[in-house]
Amino acid sequence: MNPAAISPTRPALPLLDTGPLSADLLPADLTANLTRRDFPLAHPSEAFDPLRRPVRGDLAHIRCAGRIFVPHYAVPMPHRVIAGGAALLRSLRRDAEVLTDLAPGDVFNVLDIAGGWAWGQVGDDGLVGYVPMAALEAA
Numbered sequence: 001m002n003p004a005a006i007s008p009t010r011p012a013l014p015l016l017d018t019g020p021l022s023a024d025l026l027p028a029d030l031t032a033n034l035t036r037r038d039f040p041l042a043h044p045s046e047a048f049d050p051l052r053r054p055v056r057g058d059l060a061h062i063r064c065a066g067r068i069f070v071p072h073y074a075v076p077m078p079h080r081v082i083a084g085g086a087a088l089l090r091s092l093r094r095d096a097e098v099l100t101d102l103a104p105g106d107v108f109n110v111l112d113i114a115g116g117w118a119w120g121q122v123g124d125d126g127l128v129g130y131v132p133m134a135a136l137e138a139a
Contacts, residue, residue, distance in 0.1 A: 051090075051099070054121045054128045059112055061121070076109035076120060078139040086135035088127055092117060099127050108136060 053068075054061040060070045081102045088108075089096040092115075102108065102122065108131055110120040118136060121128045 051127055051129075052125070054109075054111055056112075056119070059119075061109075061111060074111040076111055079108050079110050079118070079120075079136040080104075080139045081106045081108060081131075081135055082137050084135070086131050088122065088129040088131055090129055092130050096130070099129050102131065102135075107139060110136070 053064065054076075055064055055068050055070065058070060059072045059074055060068055062073045062075050064070075065073045081104055083104045085104055085106075086102045088099045088102055090099055091097075100122070107123050108118065108120055109123070110118040112119040113133060116133050117130050118133050119128075119130050
């Protein structure tokens with residue numbers, strides 16, 4: 001689509017007007033364990049070590065809610081490193097520092113997936129970084 005043809009008064013993708021969204025629209029088995037929880041931030045965000053605390057400017061582990069302010073919080077998706085292992089990178093650059101090598105079977109808690117890479121944390125309190133999704137399988 002030609003970017004010049006996009007109208008500022010009309011969405012680029014047509015959306016259906018289905019009315020307000022509600023948990024009532026979800027199947028009962030998905031909502032059975034959902035409870036409303038507020039995470040107020042009552043003081044400035046805590047200082048943190050970016051190599052040990054899963055926090056980026058746009059996203060953080062759900063356990064950081066109420067202590068560190070970011071636009072989104074994620075529940076980790078446990079994965080295991082497959083045969084051959086993988087390098088945990090500090091950032092998504094060709095010359096990124098390798099923080100550690102992960103062995104087959106190591107648990108990597110994925111918080112975000114983009115462009116074939118997973119961002120997350122080794123185990124529950126290990127190093128934070130990037131791993132190729134091809135080196136992981138769902139646990």
